[in-house]
Amino acid sequence: ETGVTQSPTHLIKTRGQQVTLRCSSQSGHNTVSWYQQALGQGPQFIFQYYREEENGRGNFPPRFSGLQFPNYSSELNVNALELDDSALYLCASSLTSGGRADTQYFGPGTRLTVL
């Protein structure tokens, strides 16, 4: 059984640029959630994708967007990067069945640094 994988591991960008982060969900899972973890803090929910649609969104601006593909993998896109976007971005996969979400399993994260 393959766990959740994310790419790239690290990324350095400058203010105003755009970035795409990728996530492959654990086998058998159909739902992907994205979280932002600033240094020394707990993860904050960005959004969740289920059946290739956004299933819920946290308090993040529209320049944070995402996609889910038919194989359940997902992308997180961030436009017009700001210094405060520097963080660890975590992807979590889970199985949604009967309208109920199960336990979320996390990938290793992508460390984004914005200069």
Place this chain on the structure above:
Amino acid sequence: GDSVTQMEGPVTLSEEAFLTINCTYTATGYPSLFWYVQYPGEGLQLLLKATKADDKGSNKGFEATYRKETTSFHLEKGSVQVSDSAVYFCALLLDSSYKLIFGSGTRLLVRP
């Protein structure tokens, strides 16, 4: 609103000491409760979970009991090891929701 409060760290213990990390929550409805662990430079690993009141989650010597009356889910281990040094996050998932709500994390440092 819904939230999780954890004891502030760092918690520093000697090897083989008893560990307690306090976690309390505020939530509408009946959430599922989780402990995740984050080792340096890594993502989150699920440590244990409990889905209803009085359930006890356990894994790798760690335990936590879902106490509805005190809205708590304290993490305990009888004898910690140096390898347990990490940041521990308590989190809740509402039955009607899709997002995990995390506490701010508690850093544990175990000295030989």
